[in-house]
Amino acid sequence: MAFLGIDLGGTKLAAMMFSDEGDVVAREWCALNETGGETVGSQISGMIRMFAGRVASIGICVPGIYRQAAGTVWAPNIRSWDDYPLLAVAKAAAGPVPVAIDSDRACYILGERWKGNAQNCNDAIFIAVGTGIGAGIISGGRVVRGANDIAGAVGWMALERPYTDAYDNCGCFESQASGDGIAKLARKLTHDTPKYSGKLGSIGPEALTSRDVFAAFEERDEIAERTISQSVEFWGMAAANLVSIFNPEKIIFGGGVFGPAVGLIPEIREEAEKWAQPIAMRGVTFEPSALGVDAGLYGAVLIARENSS
């Protein structure tokens, strides 16, 4: 019998059906309704009904926090999803088919462990760098969840004194090295370097994104190089901290923003080697996500499978 994985993102909804043999047999996706709330719930219900008759179990990956005990979701990028009762909504659409839900960060590392770069690992961490930063952590074979299902909020890691207001809304590490953080630093450096005449200056501060910075970095743009060099330092320090704290076998880097940074992994490792507990550092490899944008879907299918027996 087949299994269905659903990945709810901030802007789209994707689904993947897996055969019992582990092959992808169908994919679907649609753009998310921007009004949020129940309209997004209806989109998920529709996706479930499209597949429910053909699958043994359904898993859903959500962009935020899944409160296991209540069956509700907090998703900062979906309107009115502060405490959305997704489990009840999904179950109503799924009928007799069981439904499991987990946070995106947990699904990423579960997906990599099942079919990606963390196979056979009992101790592995997925650092997801997107608009924000979070980590999915498997320690001793189990996902680290914490007392309120919000463990892995590594974007809040303190990595540099003194505290500044810029950290108020998203934390020090995220403020410095997320997609938004990269764009913000490039804007600041462009502004502070009057004699700079490169590409980033012509984009205009409002429109500048981390994608522009990575593109300029490829062309050895001066501001882009200084920006990315600082991000590498922060990514290295944060990864080092996770190595010292968890003694994992693998650190997997992924997420929407991290894609173009895959080539920087050797430099990130070099930075981490300065900081981390040396024995733990020797025992870990740093790798890119093998599943890319599908990591959440694979994780969702995995939790569907594990919830089916």
Added chain:
Amino acid sequence: MAFLGIDLGGTKLAAMMFSDEGDVVAREWCALNETGGETVGSQISGMIRMFAGRVASIGICVPGIYRQAAGTVWAPNIRSWDDYPLLAVAKAAAGPVPVAIDSDRACYILGERWKGNAQNCNDAIFIAVGTGIGAGIISGGRVVRGANDIAGAVGWMALERPYTDAYDNCGCFESQASGDGIAKLARKLTHDTPKYSGKLGSIGPEALTSRDVFAAFEERDEIAERTISQSVEFWGMAAANLVSIFNPEKIIFGGGVFGPAVGLIPEIREEAEKWAQPIAMRGVTFEPSALGVDAGLYGAVLIARENSS
């Protein structure tokens, strides 16, 4: 039937016998033989033989890393204990009585969870500040061990750029805020403040310890206040990082150096509140160790009990 806990420290060996009802029925201790190696093993064997006929199970807490698979110990402060076969040595002395071993950091948090300030917690962390800094971490009800039993090396946490040579041997956080780090900073500030005429200047740089700094702090000594203020900042940042990463119910502060710092816990919390993920921060309490120097002994007795059934 009774249980025996043995706490191997860097300078002494302590034992505590617990009745089945949970009462302490006997205690013993001796100074550790400084020649290390087998002589320390013999002291442990002697301690075991003193009690073995009267107990159902024995637990040993060791100052370093216990390699579960090999049954060996790495203890940096005991000579020739790079890979000491303690399990085999202890079993030879214990005869038919089962023996369990764990690292001090794991025993601290297990002890606090059993009889101290982390009772009924499935997510709790013990930050041990002594000559060095380490953490015992319970996540989802289980001790976080890592791939090579060296998880919890939080003394290596990166908390401030740029990297300096001072971090080479023990890591950034430990270099800044362990007992040695506190003494080192006070020495530096004393040296850099020529007009300072307080108590710490008269002790002499070689002899100055964190204990002297805490004593001077009580008397509002200027150098001591600046030193401790910086330690509070680092302790707060490190605790914040553990809160964001683990979403625990409790952070327990203990260890030989931390004793006199118990009164600073509200200030450490205030610092952590700046940095940590806010929801996780609201859900955690910061508390001193309830068991103090006995935390390791309680943890050792607990692993003995759990290994007896």
